[in-house]
Amino acid sequence: MQRLIKELSEVKNKNIAIVGLGKSGLAVAHLLSYLGAELVINDKKREEEILDDLASIRGSIKRVAGGGHPPDVLEGVDFVVVSPGVPLNTPSIVSAIYKGIPVIGDIEISWQILNLIKPDVKIIGITGSNGKSTTSTLVYEFLKKDGKKVCLSGNIGYPMADAVFRVLNKEVDFDYFVLELSSFQLEGIKSFKPDFAAILNITPDHMDRYSGMREYIEAKAKIFQNHDKDSYLILNMDDKNTVSVIEYLRGVYLRKGRLPHILYFSRYQKVYGAYLIDNQVRFNPREEFPESVFSEMEKTVLSVDTFRIKGVHNIENIMAASLLALCAGCKGESIKEVVKEFPGLPHRMEYVREIDGVLYVNDSKGTNVDAVVKSLESFPGNVILIAGGRDKDGDFTRLREIVKEKVKSLVLIGEAKEKIANALGDLVPYYFEKDMRSAVLKAKEIAEPNDIVLLSPGCASFDMFKNFEHRGEVFKEIVKSL
Numbered sequence: 001m002q003r004l005i006k007e008l009s010e011v012k013n014k015n016i017a018i019v020g021l022g023k024s025g026l027a028v029a030h031l032l033s034y035l036g037a038e039l040v041i042n043d044k045k046r047e048e049e050i051l052d053d054l055a056s057i058r059g060s061i062k063r064v065a066g067g068g069h070p071p072d073v074l075e076g077v078d079f080v081v082v083s084p085g086v087p088l089n090t091p092s093i094v095s096a097i098y099k100g101i102p103v104i105g106d107i108e109i110s111w112q113i114l115n116l117i118k119p120d121v122k123i124i125g126i127t128g129s130n131g132k133s134t135t136s137t138l139v140y141e142f143l144k145k146d147g148k149k150v151c152l153s154g155n156i157g158y159p160m161a162d163a164v165f166r167v168l169n170k171e172v173d174f175d176y177f178v179l180e181l182s183s184f185q186l187e188g189i190k191s192f193k194p195d196f197a198a199i200l201n202i203t204p205d206h207m208d209r210y211s212g213m214r215e216y217i218e219a220k221a222k223i224f225q226n227h228d229k230d231s232y233l234i235l236n237m238d239d240k241n242t243v244s245v246i247e248y249l250r251g252v253y254l255r256k257g258r259l260p261h262i263l264y265f266s267r268y269q270k271v272y273g274a275y276l277i278d279n280q281v282r283f284n285p286r287e288e289f290p291e292s293v294f295s296e297m298e299k300t301v302l303s304v305d306t307f308r309i310k311g312v313h314n315i316e317n318i319m320a321a322s323l324l325a326l327c328a329g330c331k332g333e334s335i336k337e338v339v340k341e342f343p344g345l346p347h348r349m350e351y352v353r354e355i356d357g358v359l360y361v362n363d364s365k366g367t368n369v370d371a372v373v374k375s376l377e378s379f380p381g382n383v384i385l386i387a388g389g390r391d392k393d394g395d396f397t398r399l400r401e402i403v404k405e406k407v408k409s410l411v412l413i414g415e416a417k418e419k420i421a422n423a424l425g426d427l428v429p430y431y432f433e434k435d436m437r438s439a440v441l442k443a444k445e446i447a448e449p450n451d452i453v454l455l456s457p458g459c460a461s462f463d464m465f466k467n468f469e470h471r472g473e474v475f476k477e478i479v480k481s482l
Contacts, residue, residue: 018039031161041061044069125194137342232263237265346469353482391459392459412432437478
């Protein structure tokens, strides 16, 4: 697909529809209205709520349609920007595609505009089922420590369209954009091309949105669909679904020619890229790399004992982030300094408090089954696991082996508690609790010295909380009040 915008002036007076007015949709509306577009806004919210959200840019609004996404709502627009929370099988989107109206996502439109105003900027894109936020933040911190002008955006912090607006207005200047990218955001890309990309892992998640794993894997794989021989792709060698994208990659590049530079990270074997050996992360560059990158990778060694953040999944995150940063020209010494200092992000294996010899850990971001596995792998055992919430069609039987090995009791909450009990309740004692407070109190009641009370729900939070952050904050407040 050719780019929709070849000159910034082409945006002026175009009829552009924005479907979904969450944080990213609002940012795109602000950016496009500044460039002179006539906007059609469609959202599930009532029209009055939409107009309140758009108060600062109301002069650019041609039409507002609230209350849902009927098939004919996008009639007569030049193209559509769909927010990540709106599935592409939504009737209005399907109708637009059928009529030949281009449909793109917020990352695509932001990248197209950025590429016009600053074509030399380097893009680092990171996706995966788990670890995206930590890895993206690490890359950002590595590059910042190295003295580079870098922006952290996408599915973390503020939307990419906001950052592009600030660059356009010369409020800031960046040489690197580090983008956390969800599968939902990647569904909407067409010409977007990161210079450096990583797929951290692909495990069952959002199965309430996708027809199956193949569709989900292909959504993740879109991150490299526009790569060329000068691009870099980082993959997790230990994750079979991630490695499977190589076949997809070969299919893409049979039409294009030479593959991008491909590197791997592994905790179990020596690979081209980053690998774990003798409790150290070492790097193995490819011969064709630029000399500066080759030599920096070859001489950099990271000792796991120096990492401030703990957990096997964080070793993987550091390996992936280090590879991306090194390939982007970062010095190994900058990476070494950051991993000694970086405390991790809230709600991700966050140590909250120790009470009477019992450690309380907040892993509210553990919203799928694989995230729970990685969290449990980080402890020797004696875990009282608080789990449950809104099910995303997760297969909780995949937890049986790790629960049998690491967990002494389950404390279950939310809509999925019975499903989890049916999958795991024959292995360890379990308790149903009505809310987070009663769950924490039950965990405290049954805990003994040297036990770990771990909140790692394996589910979405929306049945009881606004989001995973809200869930984690409630957990921490309760623990701190004990």
